[in-house]
Amino acid sequence: MLNLIWIFFFLAAFVTALFKFTFLNQTQVFAELMAAMFGASKSAFDIALGLTGILSLWLGIMRIGERSGFIQLLTKGLAPLFSRLMPDVPKNHPALGAITMNIAANVLGLDNAATPLGIKAMQELQALNPKPDTASNAQILFLVINTSSVTLFPVTIFTYRAQLGAANPTDVFIPILLATYVSTLAGLLAVAFVQKINLLDRVILAYLGGLTVLVGGLLAYFVRLPQPVMLEQSALISNVILYSLVVTFICGAVFKGVNAYEAFIDGAKEGFQTAVTIVPYLVAMLVAIGVFRASGALDLLADLVRYLARLLALDGRFIDALPTALIKPFSGSGARAMMIDTMETLGADSFAGRLACIIQGSTETTFYVLAIYFGAVGIQNSRHAITCGIIADFSGVVAGIVIAYWFFG
Numbered sequence: 001m002l003n004l005i006w007i008f009f010f011l012a013a014f015v016t017a018l019f020k021f022t023f024l025n026q027t028q029v030f031a032e033l034m035a036a037m038f039g040a041s042k043s044a045f046d047i048a049l050g051l052t053g054i055l056s057l058w059l060g061i062m063r064i065g066e067r068s069g070f071i072q073l074l075t076k077g078l079a080p081l082f083s084r085l086m087p088d089v090p091k092n093h094p095a096l097g098a099i100t101m102n103i104a105a106n107v108l109g110l111d112n113a114a115t116p117l118g119i120k121a122m123q124e125l126q127a128l129n130p131k132p133d134t135a136s137n138a139q140i141l142f143l144v145i146n147t148s149s150v151t152l153f154p155v156t157i158f159t160y161r162a163q164l165g166a167a168n169p170t171d172v173f174i175p176i177l178l179a180t181y182v183s184t185l186a187g188l189l190a191v192a193f194v195q196k197i198n199l200l201d202r203v204i205l206a207y208l209g210g211l212t213v214l215v216g217g218l219l220a221y222f223v224r225l226p227q228p229v230m231l232e233q234s235a236l237i238s239n240v241i242l243y244s245l246v247v248t249f250i251c252g253a254v255f256k257g258v259n260a261y262e263a264f265i266d267g268a269k270e271g272f273q274t275a276v277t278i279v280p281y282l283v284a285m286l287v288a289i290g291v292f293r294a295s296g297a298l299d300l301l302a303d304l305v306r307y308l309a310r311l312l313a314l315d316g317r318f319i320d321a322l323p324t325a326l327i328k329p330f331s332g333s334g335a336r337a338m339m340i341d342t343m344e345t346l347g348a349d350s351f352a353g354r355l356a357c358i359i360q361g362s363t364e365t366t367f368y369v370l371a372i373y374f375g376a377v378g379i380q381n382s383r384h385a386i387t388c389g390i391i392a393d394f395s396g397v398v399a400g401i402v403i404a405y406w407f408f409g
Contacts, residue, residue, distance in 0.1 A: 005367075005386065009288035013295035020296065032294050040290030044282035048275050051115065055271030058116035061246055062098065063267030064260050068252030071097035081207045085197060086138040088128065095124030099142055105242070106146065118146055118369075119274055119376045126377040134381040135374065140388065141191045143373055147366040147389040148180070148187035148396070154361040158230075160340060161357060166348035170230050172357045174219055175403045179362030181215060183396030190388040274376050281375025285367055289330040302326055315409075318401045320352035325359045325397045329366040329390065336360065354408050358400040363393045 017033055020026040065071040075082075075096040082089060082096050089095055098121035105114035121142060129136045135143070154176050161169035192199050199205075222230050253260040292298060306319045321342055328335035339360045343353040366389040374382060 003380075006284065006288050009292040012297045013291040016295040016297040016300065029295070033291050036290040036294035037287050040286040041283050043290075044286040045279060047286075048279045048282055051278070052272055052275040055116040055119065055275050056268035057271070059120055059271035059274070060264035060267035061249060062101065062117065062120055063270075064253050064258070064263045065101075065245075065249040066094065066097065067258045067263045068249050068256055068260075070249055070252050071101070074100045078207075080203045084201050084204055085141060088136065089125070089138050090128075093124065093128070095121055095128070095138075098124055102142075103145065114146075115372065116271060116274075118142075118373055119278075122373045122377050123274070126379075129377075131381075132377075133379060135379050135383050135385050137195050139374075139379070140383060140385040141188075141195070143370060143385050144187040144191050144388045144392055145184065146373070147364045147369050148184040148392040157339075157357050157361050160336075161343070161348050164340070164343045164348040164353075166343075166353075169348075170222075171407075172354055172361070173230070174223060175354075175358045175400070175407050176361035177215060177219060178403050179358055179396050179400040181212075182399035183362050183392045186395030187388055187392030190391040191384075194384045194388065277378075278372055278375040281371045285371035286331075289367065292330075293327070293334070298323075298326055315405075317351045318355055318404070320346060321355035321359060324356040325363065325400075328359065328363045329393050330368065332365040332368065335365070351404065351408055355400060355404040358404055359397055362396040362400050364389075366390060366393055 013033060017029045020029045062071070071094070072092060075092060078100055079091055079096065082099070083091060086096075098117055102114055102117040102121050105117055122139060125136065125139045125142065126132065129139065154173070157172065157176070158169045161172070189199070191197070199208075222233075225233065250260050252258075253263065302319075302322050305322055306316065309316045309319055324335050324338040324342065327338055339356040342356040343350075346352050348354075366386070370382060370385065370389065374380075374385075
């Protein structure tokens with residue numbers, strides 16, 4: 001599947017560029033494609049280089065947490081759920097601790113911490129994988145959970161809205177939470193259908209019910225706060241929880257007589273090696289995405305959706321936010337730029353401006369995450385991971401559109 005998508009990006013870019021060159025006399029189009037190829041390859045290396053320090057930092061901290069025993073304690077709390085969702089992963093396996101930490105970092109909106117922890121989890125799951133070049137069921141489920149964008153504190157989106165003059169920058173908070181909840185549930189349902197996971201199990205229902213109560217509680221608390229207070233408290237809670245966790249790991253190491261410094265260095269070395277490993281996978285994916293965008297194929301796709309909406313006599317206000325939705329599976333920075341451009345062009349409080357923010361907060365860079373996580377362990381056959389990830393993204397976009405009309409229509 002990944003191979004076919006990768007080839008499609010290049011062929012679609014070539015056909016689009018050839019049409020522009022032949023019929024529209026755009027003689028620079030192939031030069032733009034080559035510039036996109038070289039630019040994307042450089043960006044891929046820069047990303048990997050930037051990840052080196054982050055990976056080294058957080059994998060070092062993870063190693064302290066493992067040796068101090070706190071990761072195992074965190075894992076026990078979710079063991080009943082994981083044993084049903086990932087039956088192939090043994091109880092108390094190190095992968096479960098890394099998965100727990102990754103999900104926690106995503107929930108808090110801490111991308112810099114979530115990525116290395118996610119890579120660590122994928123590496124631990126790879127140790128259980130009987131076919132190293134093919135994604136296991138557990139790896140696919142974990143990837144789809146990540147691509148469904150489980151984030152409860154979209155502080156950066158609030159900040160952009162405030163900078164661009166939104167009257168109430170946090171008015172998209174509840175819509176984002178609702179949309180990301182739908183995308184996560186859709187991704188889980190898609191994987192459960194393929195892998196025949198029984199989601200009606202009482203334990204799974206209990207955890208899902210608890211998550212629903214947690215989301216509802218957060219909504220009830222934050223929705224009544226003024227915008228500046230909400231921004232301040234959401235950022236404060238995220239940072240306090242994360243740094244407290246780091247200090248707890250270190251204190252646990254001291255209590256158990258573990259050399260925290262040596263443990264950190266051991267984990268940091270692993271982070272450096274991982275960063276080197278993912279470079280080829282990042283180059284392959286980002287170059288393909290780069291030429292697809294540079295050729296104008298992505299714009300044509302958006303125009304096709306616009307035409308179909310008019311043909312079906314639909315309210316077309318959502319179409320102006322679609323560039324964010326179309327780019328998000330491929331590029332987080334590109335989608336962010338599209339979101340900002342939509343707000344600058346049409347207004348932060350316009351329907352399209354709000355919808356672009358909701359989409360940005362409730363979907364994930366599926367292909368980027370896939371390239372990073374699967375590339376870190378050398379997986380080439382992604383099986384149903386891409387399909388289920390796209391289902392989660394598509395569900396998040398559709399939910400975002402419906403919710404935007406509900407709240408702001």
